[in-house]
Amino acid sequence: MKSLHFVIAIVYAVHLLALDVNVRGEDANVNSEGENKIEELDVTQSYCFQFSWMGPDYDNTTKFNKTCGELLEEGRDKHIPCRQPLVISYDSSKPDLDHMWDNYKMRVACKMSKGDVCARYSYSFNDEIVNATYMCTKVFAVNEGAVTSGCYKQKVGSYENEMCVCKSSPGDYLPCNAFRE
Numbered sequence: 001m002k003s004l005h006f007v008i009a010i011v012y013a014v015h016l017l018a019l020d021v022n023v024r025g026e027d028a029n030v031n032s033e034g035e036n037k038i039e040e041l042d043v044t045q046s047y048c049f050q051f052s053w054m055g056p057d058y059d060n061t062t063k064f065n066k067t068c069g070e071l072l073e074e075g076r077d078k079h080i081p082c083r084q085p086l087v088i089s090y091d092s093s094k095p096d097l098d099h100m101w102d103n104y105k106m107r108v109a110c111k112m113s114k115g116d117v118c119a120r121y122s123y124s125f126n127d128e129i130v131n132a133t134y135m136c137t138k139v140f141a142v143n144e145g146a147v148t149s150g151c152y153k154q155k156v157g158s159y160e161n162e163m164c165v166c167k168s169s170p171g172d173y174l175p176c177n178a179f180r181e
């Protein structure tokens with residue numbers, strides 16, 4: 001098993017959301033830098049998905065009104081990747097990434113900066129996915145340097161964490177961290 005050291009940017013994507021089918025979540029005006037707020041998709045640039053899917057325990061009956069900051073504060077681990085918007089699917093199924101890209105790309109995408117990769121960081125328990133965070137980030141593997149593709153797994157307590165990374169091509173395409181099987 002390869003060990004990883006994650007470098008996770010602390011800036012959260014910030015969007016007030018009232019997206020219909022797939023997405024819920026909110027935040028105040030945290031994103032002072034406007035870092036992940038995409039006004040217009042620039043086809044010369046590359047994009048990743050960026051959001052956290054809350055997992056199968058949440059659906060349209062869940063009363064949930066928290067930000068990543070509050071979530072992590074509660075969990076006492078501030079180093080867990082979390083990205084706004086927080087996504088809950090109506091029927092607790094995995095997020096429909098095509099639908100999200102077609103309808104909400106400005107709110108669930110981040111623009112890759114130099115050295116960034118697209119990542120999906122997921123938690124599983126007993127081979128069942130618990131939640132997943134999609135993001136633009138930089139990933140370094142111990143003794144390997146910057147990682148630009150592939151999947152890494154590690155066991156943390158009773159959970160299995162998987163980090164998969166890739167690089168999107170420029171343009172208005174489904175970002176590579178959709179990881180379509």
Ligand SMILES: *[C@@H]1O[C@H](CO)[C@@H](O)[C@H](O)[C@H]1NC(C)=O
Nearest residue numbers: 026027028063064065066067
């Ligand atoms: C969610 O939080 C916002 C801001 O803290 C508050 O104004 C709102 O009433 C809350 N909504 C629910 C359903 O709790």
Ligand SMILES: *[C@@H]1O[C@H](CO)[C@@H](O)[C@H](O)[C@H]1NC(C)=O
Nearest residue numbers: 052075080081082123130131
């Ligand atoms: C994902 O699940 C783990 C384990 O329950 C939790 O610690 C973490 O905060 C969750 N992440 C998100 C983004 O909900």
Ligand SMILES: *[C@@H]1O[C@H](CO)[C@@H](O)[C@H](O)[C@H]1NC(C)=O
Nearest residue numbers: 059060061062089090091092
């Ligand atoms: C929740 O979603 C289901 C479909 O998955 C739908 O039948 C139900 O009416 C929805 N409930 C609410 C409160 O929106």
